[in-house]
Amino acid sequence: MKLYSYFRSSAAYRTRIALNLKGLPYAMESIHLTKGGGRQHAPEFRAVNPQRRVPALALDDGDVLIQSLAIIEYLDETHPEPPLLPADPVARAHVRALAQVIACDIHPLNNVTPLFYLKNELKHDQDAINLWYAHWVTVGFEAVEPLLKPGPYAFGAAVGLADICLVPQVYNARRFNVPLDRFPNIVAVDAACLKLPAFDQARPENQPDAE
Numbered sequence: 001m002k003l004y005s006y007f008r009s010s011a012a013y014r015t016r017i018a019l020n021l022k023g024l025p026y027a028m029e030s031i032h033l034t035k036g037g038g039r040q041h042a043p044e045f046r047a048v049n050p051q052r053r054v055p056a057l058a059l060d061d062g063d064v065l066i067q068s069l070a071i072i073e074y075l076d077e078t079h080p081e082p083p084l085l086p087a088d089p090v091a092r093a094h095v096r097a098l099a100q101v102i103a104c105d106i107h108p109l110n111n112v113t114p115l116f117y118l119k120n121e122l123k124h125d126q127d128a129i130n131l132w133y134a135h136w137v138t139v140g141f142e143a144v145e146p147l148l149k150p151g152p153y154a155f156g157a158a159v160g161l162a163d164i165c166l167v168p169q170v171y172n173a174r175r176f177n178v179p180l181d182r183f184p185n186i187v188a189v190d191a192a193c194l195k196l197p198a199f200d201q202a203r204p205e206n207q208p209d210a211e
């Protein structure tokens, strides 16, 4: 398998954690999202993913999967151990809900394309963009914090999809200096996860394309 990734991409970071938890080897191709206007817009990558985003996972038969949550559920279905979702349907719904709060509601508001749009088209300065960024992360984390059941991971003693989404979003928040002192559960779950090799090896700073 080949993962199209970028060290700082939190959606690619989710996928790297899942591949590591499953113990699956993969090749990696870095798609630089900012240099030269962003390699995601080049025709060669557009042919891989018409949405022009990472991650994309090329399977051994040449098929390409996009969207981190779809890729992670594919990996979980094809390599069931260790499971990334609980067996109980209610528990599964809670885990998926937390993953979606992050992946569908928080992350899209602080992604590269909308931030560039605020800057280049709407002419906001960097201070205003940082305020926007911190606002949406904080509002999102206010929802995430009471939903967590640290034990020590997001929903108990086993890591899963919620942890996979949470850790990269915390990385993003720290990168933009968003205060986390009001979110002790989030900070504790993040710290517990990062002690695991699968999470540690997936960290942006541990990627071959890290800058």
Ligand SMILES: N[C@@H](CCC(=O)N[C@@H](CS)C(=O)NCC(=O)O)C(=O)O
Pocket: 008, 009, 010, 011, 012, 033, 038, 040, 052, 053, 054, 055, 066, 067, 068, 069, 103, 111, 112, 113, 114
């Ligand atoms: N919902 C998608 C989000 C993918 C996404 O937006 N990736 C970002 C990096 S985290 C990207 O490639 N952005 C490029 C751009 O916005 O031009 C997923 O979960 O895979």
